[in-house]
Amino acid sequence: MQSNLLTKLTETLKSNTPQDFFRLIREELQSPEDIINEHNHNFYHELADSTLHEKHLLTFTENLTQIILTRFTTENLISLINMQSLSNENFSPLHLSILRGKRGLTRRLLEIGADPKLLTSKGRNALHICAESGLIGMFLHIKSYYKIDICVEDFRGMTPLHLAISERREDIAITIISLMSEGIVLDIENKSLKNPLELAVDIGSYKLCKQIMINLKPLKNRRKVLQEIRRKCEDKEISRILKKSSFKGKSYKHFIILFIVLMIKDTEMWYRLFLGGITRGLIETYTQMVLILFCISWMIFVSLKTPGFEVKKRPTGLIELYANYLPEYVCPYCILKKHKQTKHCFLCKKCVKHYDHHCIWLNNCIGKLNYKFFIVFLAILAISSIFSLYICVNTAYHISFENVIKVFKHLETKEIYVYFLVPSFILNLIVLSFIVPIAGKHVKNVVKKVREKPKVPNLEMIKYKKDFSSNEHESTSDTSSMYAKGTLESNSESASSSSSLLSRLFTNN
Structure with a gap:
């Protein structure tokens, strides 16, 4: 009975039939165990792992949550949301929604009571998965509201910075570096004996190597460590950065x-x-x-x-900036919206x-x-x-x-x-x-x-829109209608031109 109801609900979710879904929940849901299978995989996991648009997923989530709260207790709801699946690396619904990049569903699960500190089978929490997936806004949201340490390690010794660099997520890696006020410690190593700087050298990222070198924490054996890393480096520009002993401020x-x-x-x-x-x-x-x-x-x-220098027009936070603009239009150091050609100078400590x-x-x-x-x-x-x-x-x-x-x-x-x-x-x-x-x-x-003469894009047009899919659908329908009109007009013009040619031929004959 338990797996039977869960399979029926997943079928309604795949076919996107909310009416059947509501009917099944109202008629057959008798206990929270009805939507759980033998692998601790419940319907919230299915919602987080679904390929439907977030609008539809949020409607499913809201209705299911309301019915559970009316029929059962809040403890049952929280246990369902924080349940870790045994068949999928102990992932909770929150982990799956972050991994699939569903921002709206992730925020809703956090509001309901999802715990971002839960660990997967690899010892990774929500921050690790955000860094691995490249979700900057969600990373900042979880870090600021739930006070999770950004230098926490998983079972292999990997921090969120390690994962972001290894997955080539430069934007979120730079954001994490900017949040590390005490500096980057090269002693934090994983089991493969590679620190963040070595990982950045391995992927050949000049940008990340420079950011890490600027934000390095002072070490006694810093030169020896950098010399060992420079020996393995094949890129000339990166090795040139590694030769610098320090990045000091402005000097006359x-x-x-x-x-x-x-x-x-x-x-x-x-x-x-x-x-x-x-x-x-x-x-x-x-x-x-x-x-x-x-x-x-x-x-x-x-x-x-x-x-x-770029000036902050109004006081904003990093979460708001990353929620409204693309990462390349946000400076995590100055915490402001910037132009694409604007860059942060670490010597002047301003955006130019x-x-x-x-x-x-x-x-x-x-x-x-x-x-x-x-x-x-x-x-x-x-x-x-x-x-x-x-x-x-x-x-x-x-x-x-x-x-x-x-x-x-x-x-x-x-x-x-x-x-x-x-x-x-x-x-x-x-x-x-x-x-x-x-x-x-x-x-x-x-x-x-x-x-x-490049055209400078308008920053207001780059904002994320919640109804992006509907606008995209409307734009495609508009373009299709325009295309249809154009084809009809072209066909009518070609028909008129052909008729005029025929009339000329007949008159000449």
């Missing part, structure tokens, strides 16, 4: 070095201006001075210019609009508002270096061999600035060799963007 060290290089790269000009006197080339000398001063001032301007890169030499991010000024700075620096090289070569060409000998024999001569030609030439050549490839790369990117 490189900015000061660049400032000093720009000041001393034209040493022969400064000597001619202040010590040796200008013997010839007055216009060239002052032009060189104006270029270098303009370059330094522009460098300071770009370093102080804001790149365009149209993020290009973080320039350590300018100690600033290059984004939407300062990208043009950055290209202008590169152009000015390249022009200044080329002009300085020209002056060095021209000066060395016009100085005769005899004057060069005088310079080395008699230091009192005013041509002593020849000593500064060689270091000035070398420094300008080094600066130019660095600037030209970078400037060429950015110019190429600008030309590519101008040619492509």
Whole structure:
């Protein structure tokens, strides 16, 4: 009798006949055991494992829940919802609904009284299954409302982060990393002796490797651990990240070095201006001075210019953001809605609009508002270096061999600035060799963007809609009707054109 009613109910569920389902429940349901088979598999498991749309599943769930509450007790309902099936890795209905990606049914089961802390035969709770399935919103909902530790391990030592990385779920893995305020510990290992960083290296995810390296917890033997992981790594970009000992915040060290290089790269000009006197080339000398001063001032301007940070328009939580928007439009660190081309800078600790890169030499991010000024700075620096090289070569060409000998024999001569030609030439050549490839790369990117002109999607159109299937059905019906109209019109046009051709033929004959 028990399995008989359960099989009848599953048949009504598969055929999507709610009237027969309601009739069977009202007439034949006498006790909670009537919808349970010998493997502890009840009708809630069938609902969670069904392929029907969630709207229909929720109607079945609501009616069944109401009848159980009216005829039996709440304890019976909770025992049915938290019953673990012996035939399916001790999965509860909640585990199955999460595994099948049914958000609405999962939330309803949690509201009724489903326990997300129940463990499967592998020792995994609801957070493990959410991480494995890639359900970010449900993961955050369970974590925030039920206070479950996100670093809990299963029987194999796998945390939700391990499962998300091994299943290549980058979005939820980054979300888990952002929630780990204390940092990622490389000592948490599974039985295959692989930590989260090793798993990220195995799947070849540059993005995850960088996120893990930034959020690593300080270790005494950190360099040894990273060296061992780097030996196994075959990707050059990932191994380059693993070489970095730490990811510190913003520093003015490189900015000061660049400032000093720009000041001393034209040493022969400064000597001619202040010590040796200008013997010839007055216009060239002052032009060189104006270029270098303009370059330094522009460098300071770009370093102080804001790149365009994303601002939180209204206070929202991660659960609300992931419920309304796709993961690529949410920043889990800043907890805000962002554009697709907006990226989070871990040095500035902000989201930058149209993020290009973080320039350590300018100690600033290059984004939407300062990208043009950055290209202008590169152009000015390249022009200044080329002009300085020209002056060095021209000066060395016009100085005769005899004057060069005088310079080395008699230091009192005013041509002593020849000593500064060689270091000035070398420094300008080094600066130019660095600037030209970078400037060429950015110019190429600008030309590519101008040619492509991508259409920026509207964020409001990317929201998840509960009635997506109905809208999709309506859109398909609309398109089919439009197609039918188009075919009728085309057929009528072709018929009229053929009749006109026939009339012309007959008249000509």
